[in-house]
């Protein structure tokens with residue numbers, strides 16, 4: 409019960425990694441506000457957590473709206489008395505070449521992934537300051553660290569989120585609030601299933617030393633750590649959960665004349 413007595417808000421927790429994180433936080437003793445643009449999905453996750461003995465409620469928010477960012481932070485205070493942990497998880501993506509990316513796609517992705525995270529974090533931190541305690545976790549991406557084909561808009565939004573995290577962590581360090589990133593590599597969620605065709609999956613398998621996609625549970629484990637007491641001295645850090653993708657250089661069998669191993673299935 410590493411989050412016992414804590415109150416958390418997680419954006420985009422109606423499905424995918426956000427949902428799995430919310431369930432993990434609840435199992436560790438936190439009260440969780442499930443928030444999503446899809447209210448039905450958020451309600452269903454919250455109801456299930458409560459059925460299993462956890463504490464949760466659901467709200468509909470669009471992270472791009474300032475009033476919804478306030479609504480989410482206020483929901484935590486109204487329902488559970490305070491706000492300790494906020495996770496900026498809601499995100500959208502497309503895979504389009506730089507020259508084929510319309511302005512509308514770029515603007516929408518920046519609005520949700522960057523402006524939305526900015527607004528929700530501002531609202532959350534304003535409620536944390538009086539308690540001199542807080543944890544903000546931003547879900548960035550390996551696409552914000554490497555120049556992958558098709559990631560011009562999405563990767564740019566996540567790279568900016570990493571920089572925002574550094575500035576926030578420095579400005580808030582003396583207020584008892586830590587701010588960190590998790591950068592997932594390729595994670596097997598519905599978003600990945602919708603966006604990644606066979607060529608994309610093969611390319612990932614080839615580049616990831618562990619030769620597999622990560623699971624939402626593996627990202628949730630990292631989030632529990634960053635949200636816990638154990639991470640109290642971790643500030644402005646990006647924790648990659650990527651099977652070694654960012655670290656890898658040449659991968660081959662030394663002395664072998666054979667080509668590198670084929671992608672795992």
Ligand SMILES: NC(=O)c1ccc[n+]([C@@H]2O[C@H](COP(=O)([O-])OP(=O)(O)OC[C@H]3O[C@@H](n4cnc5c(N)ncnc54)[C@H](O)[C@@H]3O)[C@@H](O)[C@H]2O)c1
Pocket residue numbers: 419420421422423424425426443444445446449469470471472496497498499500501520524547548549550591592593594595596597598599600
């Ligand atoms: N799946 C991956 O491989 C991967 C890798 C790296 C980073 N990420 C990031 O992890 C996060 C979660 O990804 P996922 O794969 O679970 O995605 P997902 O699409 O399964 O879930 C995202 C959730 O966010 C919600 N959402 C979308 N726009 C919203 C808005 N404007 N306001 C509120 N909620 C909104 C959606 O309704 C959905 O429930 C995203 O930020 C994504 O960019 C994913």
